Structure formats: C-alpha cells, structure tokens
Amino acid sequence: DKTVYEKGAPAAFPVKPEKYSEMKAVGYAVIGDPINGGYIWLNWRESILAYPFNxxxxxxxxxxxxxxxxxxxxxxxxxxxxxxxxxxxxxxxxxxxxxxxxxxxxxxxxxxxxxxxxxxxxxxxxxxxxxxxxxxxxxxxENGTITDPMGELIDLQLGTDGRFDPADYTLTA
Structure with a gap:
C-alpha cells in the first residue's frame, strides 16, 4: 500500500522535501527538486490512492x-x-x-x-x-454580520423587519 502524503487533485501531488527519497524508494515517479520539494504524478489507476478507501x-x-x-x-x-x-x-x-x-x-x-x-x-x-x-x-x-468594505456606492442595510432580503439592498452607479 502506497501512501499519498498530501490530498489534492488526482494529477499531481506536492511532495515535502523530507518525503522525497521515501516516495521515490516506494516507486513513485517524483518530479522536481529534493531540496525544494517536487510532485508525484499519478495515472488514473494510482489516483485512487488519494481517496480514502480500503x-x-x-x-x-x-x-x-x-x-x-x-x-x-x-x-x-x-x-x-x-x-x-x-x-x-x-x-x-x-x-x-x-x-x-x-x-x-x-x-x-x-x-x-x-x-x-x-x-x-x-x-x-x-x-x-x-x-x-x-x-x-x-x-x-444564521445571525451573520455584514461588513461593507465596498464603499458608499453600495448600500447594504437591514429591512424594517430586521432581516436582510434582496429587496433591502440597492446598487447605484
């Protein structure tokens, strides 16, 4: 059983520098630099190792x-x-x-x-x-807070019922 150390998309996985030689030793094709780290490339059958299953x-x-x-x-x-x-x-x-x-x-x-x-x-x-x-x-x-960093041209305010609904906001240009 091979171990994938990082979750990610099933094409390439980052390899930490300290794991480079270990990954190479178990048969992965590790592309990159053992000092700065690299990537392992998996074909579709190997990519199932990235998914949790027995x-x-x-x-x-x-x-x-x-x-x-x-x-x-x-x-x-x-x-x-x-x-x-x-x-x-x-x-x-x-x-x-x-x-x-x-x-x-x-x-x-x-x-x-x-x-x-x-x-x-x-x-x-x-x-x-x-x-x-x-x-x-x-x-x-639920019970969220809206912070309006967009500027004065966008006006987000609660309605008269104390709730935020689409009818409660306006966009001016």
Missing part, C-alpha cells in the same frame, strides 16, 4: 467509484448539502439506469437531493427548484 476490500468496479470515494472522504464529512442533477441518465454501455441512479444518489447528501431530468427543457426548472430549496429552507449563514 485497498484490501475496495476495488474499482465502475468509473463512478473514485468519485464516490472522493465525495465520501472529502465532502460528506464536512456536512455540506449536495444536490445533483442527472440529464437523461438511463445507463450507458457500461452500466444500467439503476446503477447510474444509485451512483448519483451516493454523491448527493441525501438520495432525495438527486433528480434525473429526462426532458432537457426542464433543466432550468429543476435547478430553480434546488435554488429555491437552498435559499428558503437551508440556512447557510
């Missing part, structure tokens, strides 16, 4: 596995609400519709946060539904 039990079975592992290891633990929209998801030559749906639900924070839009004219409608959910039902910031 290499003794987890094997890539489809092209969605690395994405699912990345989501579960790097996004889900932070508690973000993630919404996904599939456009005409009905499987492809490598999978079927049920597997594709299961995958899309697995990279959403909840299964119901995934929607498959079969009619492309309805994409905007679905995105607006999610936007409405995010804006009206989710509280990304």
């Amino acid at each position: 290499s003794n039990t987890a094997k890539i079975t489809n092209h969605g596995d690395p994405t699912r592992w990345y989501y579960n290891g790097n996004i889900a633990p932070d508690g973000y609400d993630v919404f996904t929209v599939g456009i005409g998801i009905n499987g492809d030559p490598g999978t079927d519709e049920a597997t594709a749906t299961s995958f899309m639900q697995s990279i959403s924070s909840k299964p119901e946060n995934y929607t498959n839009v079969t009619d492309t004219t309805k994409i905007l409608e679905q995105l607006n539904r999610y936007f409405h959910t995010i804006v009206t039902e989710k509280k990304s910031i």
Whole structure:
C-alpha cells in the first residue's frame, strides 16, 4: 500500500522535501527538486490512492467509484448539502439506469437531493427548484454580520423587519 502524503487533485501531488527519497524508494515517479520539494504524478489507476478507501476490500468496479470515494472522504464529512442533477441518465454501455441512479444518489447528501431530468427543457426548472430549496429552507449563514468594505456606492442595510432580503439592498452607479 502506497501512501499519498498530501490530498489534492488526482494529477499531481506536492511532495515535502523530507518525503522525497521515501516516495521515490516506494516507486513513485517524483518530479522536481529534493531540496525544494517536487510532485508525484499519478495515472488514473494510482489516483485512487488519494481517496480514502480500503485497498484490501475496495476495488474499482465502475468509473463512478473514485468519485464516490472522493465525495465520501472529502465532502460528506464536512456536512455540506449536495444536490445533483442527472440529464437523461438511463445507463450507458457500461452500466444500467439503476446503477447510474444509485451512483448519483451516493454523491448527493441525501438520495432525495438527486433528480434525473429526462426532458432537457426542464433543466432550468429543476435547478430553480434546488435554488429555491437552498435559499428558503437551508440556512447557510444564521445571525451573520455584514461588513461593507465596498464603499458608499453600495448600500447594504437591514429591512424594517430586521432581516436582510434582496429587496433591502440597492446598487447605484
């Protein structure tokens, strides 16, 4: 089992100078300078090492596995609400519709946060539904403070109800 010392995109990972020789010794192609540090370059099969999974039990079975592992290891633990929209998801030559749906639900924070839009004219409608959910039902910031460093031409003030709504601000030029 190889260890990737820095999380990052699956193309190149920074290598700390003190880890350079160790990484080279276990077989990584380390590009760069051992004094100032360098990068290891990973092909797509090796890139799965950057995602949290047990290499003794987890094997890539489809092209969605690395994405699912990345989501579960790097996004889900932070508690973000993630919404996904599939456009005409009905499987492809490598999978079927049920597997594709299961995958899309697995990279959403909840299964119901995934929607498959079969009619492309309805994409905007679905995105607006999610936007409405995010804006009206989710509280990304509660009891926040607004500091206005933008200058006197931008006027951000609370409304008469003591809340900040889009109708409460004006932009003048």
